[in-house]
Amino acid sequence: MIIKTKQDEIQNYLTDASNYKGYCEAVFIPQNKDELIKALKDANEQKTKVTIAGAGTGLTGARVPDSGIVISTEKLNQIIEINTTEHYVIVEPGVYLSHLLEELKRKNFFYPPDPTEKNCFIGGTVATNASGAKTFKYGATRNFVEELEIILADGDEIYLKRGEVFAEDDNLTLITKSGRNISLKLPYYNLPVTKNASGYFIKPNMDAIDLFIGSEGTLGVFSKIKLKIIPLPKRIISMVCFFNDEIDALNFIDEARRISFQTRNENLKDDLDALALEFFDRNSLKFLAKEFNALPNRNAAVWFEQEADFNNEDKLIEKWFSLILKNKGTEEDVWFAVTEKERMGLEEFRHAISWKVNEYIVNHRLKKLGTDVAVPDSEMFNFYNFLKETMENCQLNYVLYGHLGNSHFHLNMLPQDENEYSLGKEIYRKICLKAIEMKGTVSAEHGIGKLKTQYLIDMFGPEIINQMKEIKKQFDPNYILGVGNIFV
Ligand SMILES: Cc1cc2nc3c(=O)[nH]c(=O)nc-3n(C[C@H](O)[C@H](O)[C@H](O)COP(=O)(O)OP(=O)(O)OC[C@H]3O[C@@H](n4cnc5c(N)ncnc54)[C@H](O)[C@@H]3O)c2cc1C
Numbered sequence: 336m337i338i339k340t341k342q343d344e345i346q347n348y349l350t351d352a353s354n355y356k357g358y359c360e361a362v363f364i365p366q367n368k369d370e371l372i373k374a375l376k377d378a379n380e381q382k383t384k385v386t387i388a389g390a391g392t393g394l395t396g397a398r399v400p401d402s403g404i405v406i407s408t409e410k411l412n413q414i415i416e417i418n419t420t421e422h423y424v425i426v427e428p429g430v431y432l433s434h435l436l437e438e439l440k441r442k443n444f445f446y447p448p449d450p451t452e453k454n455c456f457i458g459g460t461v462a463t464n465a466s467g468a469k470t471f472k473y474g475a476t477r478n479f480v481e482e483l484e485i486i487l488a489d490g491d492e493i494y495l496k497r498g499e500v501f502a503e504d505d506n507l508t509l510i511t512k513s514g515r516n517i518s519l520k521l522p523y524y525n526l527p528v529t530k531n532a533s534g535y536f537i538k539p540n541m542d543a544i545d546l547f548i549g550s551e552g553t554l555g556v557f558s559k560i561k562l563k564i565i566p567l568p569k570r571i572i573s574m575v576c577f578f579n580d581e582i583d584a585l586n587f588i589d590e591a592r593r594i595s596f597q598t599r600n601e602n603l604k605d606d607l608d609a610l611a612l613e614f615f616d617r618n619s620l621k622f623l624a625k626e627f628n629a630l631p632n633r634n635a636a637v638w639f640e641q642e643a644d645f646n647n648e649d650k651l652i653e654k655w656f657s658l659i660l661k662n663k664g665t666e667e668d669v670w671f672a673v674t675e676k677e678r679m680g681l682e683e684f685r686h687a688i689s690w691k692v693n694e695y696i697v698n699h700r701l702k703k704l705g706t707d708v709a710v711p712d713s714e715m716f717n718f719y720n721f722l723k724e725t726m727e728n729c730q731l732n733y734v735l736y737g738h739l740g741n742s743h744f745h746l747n748m749l750p751q752d753e754n755e756y757s758l759g760k761e762i763y764r765k766i767c768l769k770a771i772e773m774k775g776t777v778s779a780e781h782g783i784g785k786l787k788t789q790y791l792i793d794m795f796g797p798e799i800i801n802q803m804k805e806i807k808k809q810f811d812p813n814y815i816l817g818v819g820n821i822f823v
Contacts, residue, residue: 336374337364337410348388348398348405352452353703353786354696355396359386362405368486368558374406375556376490384818385488387552389459390431392452394703395784397463397551397820408458411558419444423481425561428458444564447473450780451689458557463782464532464549468611468640468685471595471740475530475780477548482561485547485554488811491515493555500543507543517809522802524795529709530741530779534791534821535803546806551782552817554810568642571610572651573678575670576659577633581616584635585719587662588612588739591639592712594658595740605647607654610640612740619688619734626687631668637739638685640678688736692747701750702786704759706766709743710775721769722746731759743779768793783821791821 339345339362349357365371378385384403391398398405412429419442426435432446433453439445449467450460459465461483466475473479485493492512500509505521521537536545547554578584591609598608615623617634624630643651652671660666672678696703710718722744726733732749746766748759767777767790777783777790792800800822808814 336366336370338362339364345405347391348407349400351391351393351396351398352693353394353396353399353784354693354700355399355702355784355786357386357396357399357401359400359403359405362388362407364407364410366410368411371406371408371411371556371558372486372490372492374404375486375488378404379489379813379815382813382815384815386817387458387462387556389428389456389462390454392450392455393459393463393784394705394707394781395778395786397782397784397817398459399785401785401819403815403818406556408456408556411458414438415559417442417444417564419564422564422566423561424564425482425559426457428456428461428557428560430457431455432457432460439564440567443567445567446479446562446564448476448479451686457560457562461548461557461560462550462552463780464536466530466532466738466780468613468638468738468740470530470738470780471592471612472608472610475532477536477545479563480544480548480560481563482559483544483547483557484559486556486558487511488555488813488816492558495544495547497542497544502539502541502543504539507541507546509543519806519809521806522799524799527709527774527776528711529776530738530743531709531776532707532780532782533776533778533787533794534783534800535806549782551784551820553807553820554816556816569645570643570648571678572641572643572648572655573638573672573681574640574655575636575638575681575684576664577631577668578635578637578662578664579633580663581635581719581723583663584614584637585716585739587637587659587664588614589715590662591658592740605650607651607658608641609740610642611638611738613638613685614736614739615688616735618732619736622691622734623684623687626691627684631665633665633668638681688734689745692734692749695749699751701753701756703747704750704756704763705745705747706763707743707745707778707781708767708770708775709741709779710770710773712742714773714775715739715742718742718744718769718773718775722766725762725765729758729762731755731762738779741779742775764790764793785819788819788821788823
């Protein structure tokens with residue numbers, strides 16, 4: 336076990352991509368499962384708080400400790416098995432998503448959940464139920480997790496395979512490796528119909544594995560993860576189209592979404608079926624203009640992708656062009672990837688807006704003020720109008736982009752100083768309350784972490800939050816794991 340105690344050696348573990356800062360006494364870096372178990376057991380006996388660290392790309396301060404120790408999963412980084420016959424991989428939690436994707440690509444396979452940031456660990460993505468652009472077609476990480484090996488706070492283990500352990504109505508019983516029975520009375524609450532990464536996933540008769548996915552390091556530590564994988568599509572159409580009016584871009588997304596759902600529901604061949612539908616507003620394009628010289632002077636853009644094969648590719652491209660023109664996209668500006676390298680370039684364009692916002696926040700020594708709210712599709716236009724009106728009235732700089740195929744909005748405020756940051760925080764809460772009013776979620780993919788606990792109370796109310804805490808106590812009676820995440 337590597338143990339770091341010198342403050343200069345542990346600085347990197349005291350923050351994440353949100354720029355939230357914390358403190359701890361030591362960082363433990365287990366090199367195998369036994370060392371992980373020992374570190375947890377010792378901490379539990381001494382009632383020392385433990386924060387589990389993935390790669391630190393999280394945007395909510397979830398892996399940032401407030402005290403106690405950090406256990407980093409960075410050396411638990413083996414890809415144990417890639418099985419292309421039965422379409423699965425088994426990995427340790429510290430495997431980088433980027434590394435897994437490379438290894439799979441070599442074998443003509445891929446793993447669809449695609450948080451824009453690929454330098455995260457698989458363990459981190461399961462703990463936050465990460466999702467991304469391709470979630471529009473494939474769903475979030477949850478849909479791909481088949482099995483989990485979980486080490487509890489006292490070092491005991493739970494092994495869960497999807498489809499094997501279910502709640503009976505609102506009663507869920509789990510048996511640990513040592514034979515301990517953990518019996519839970521599940522609270523009742525309505526999860527939003529949107530993508531969601533806010534609080535514990537709980538439903539009557541639920542599969543037990545789903546409780547742990549998205550639990551943000553509060554219930555246990557994933558030590559082994561089995562994921563579904565799928566064959567790489569033969570071709571991927573990838574385009575960025577531009578519009579003179581943001582509403583035209585939204586109309587394009589709305590229509591492309593409707594057609595995509597129809598294609599899937601009716602199992603149609605050779606029709607439009609987007610993998611991703613990503614929106615950029617006027618401010619986002621301006622913000623990116625310095626990085627991308629060829630960016631046309633337009634007021635909105637949409638990046639989309641679709642799987643294809645050599646037989647239907649041309650026909651699909653024609654259909655996409657018609658849809659762009661029908662919605663007043665500008666024909667002369669369309670960016671269209673022919674080669675895989677060009678396709679990666681377009682993906683990079685989408686990535687750039689996220690990392691440039693983060694760079695801005697770090698340079699201004701502020702914390703990130705980026706919404707992760709999603710609303711039901713039927714509310715997408717209303718919510719967009721609300722956001723625009725709110726931001727135009729407050730005079731704060733901002734960029735609005737996101738996974739609008741899923742009606743999921745990343746509105747990032749760009750405050751210039753602490754005063755503007757405080758104003759931004761007020762507006763942020765107003766936005767979350769509006770999303771809740773529209774039956775949406777306060778976090779669709781980044782999780783709650785330490786920065787969004789108030790919004791989770793706004794979403795579910797204090798009684799439900801207390802019931803979530805009771806669930807945590809059943810797995811972690813000494814209350815040492817991930818303290819401060821999801822609820823305080
Ligand atoms: C530029 C940028 C773009 C991003 N875009 C997206 C996006 O599109 N979609 C998206 O979902 N996210 C996005 N993110 C956020 C981030 O990449 C994801 O949340 C990612 O899943 C975090 O993984 P990580 O390994 O960095 O986890 P960390 O930040 O290290 O940790 C996150 C949480 O996971 C817990 N954890 C980590 N490993 C384990 C484990 N083995 N067992 C139990 N708990 C564990 C931690 O305790 C913490 O609570 C983005 C981030 C950046 C910087």
